Amino acid sequence: xxxxxxxxxxxxxxxxxxxxxxxxxxxxxxxxxxxxxxxxxxxxxxxxxxxxxxxxxxxxxxxxxxxxxxxxxx
Numbered sequence: 001x002x003x004x005x006x007x008x009x010x011x012x013x014x015x016x017x018x019x020x021x022x023x024x025x026x027x028x029x030x031x032x033x034x035x036x037x038x039x040x041x042x043x044x045x046x047x048x049x050x051x052x053x054x055x056x057x058x059x060x061x062x063x064x065x066x067x068x069x070x071x072x073x074x
Contacts, residue, residue: 001022004028005022005023005024005028006022006023006024006028006031007020007021007022007023008020008021008023008031008057009073010023010037010057011070011073013065018073019051021051021054021056021057022056022057023035023037023056023057023058023059024040024056024057024058025040025056025057025058025059026058026059030059032064033067033070033074034064034065034066034067034069034070035059035064035065036059036060036061036062036063036064036065037057037058037059037060038057038058038059038060039054039057040054040055040056040057040058041053041054041055042054042055
């Protein structure tokens with residue numbers, strides 16, 4: 001993986017547990033708490049049974065999540 005890159009805690013809407021994953025698709029200094037992201041999936045023929053099916057996350061271009069929606073996960 002070329003540097004710099006961002007590994008962040010991703011909290012899926014409605015989930016109780018965040019997990020670590022890569023955030024690509026924007027400069028590292030633009031990644032922020034509350035940033036909405038979407039999964040970029042590996043090709044279906046490479047899928048297994050876990051989060052490894054997600055290649056990385058990229059910015060979704062949606063408004064940031066409200067702080068109160070993730071504050072108790074910090």
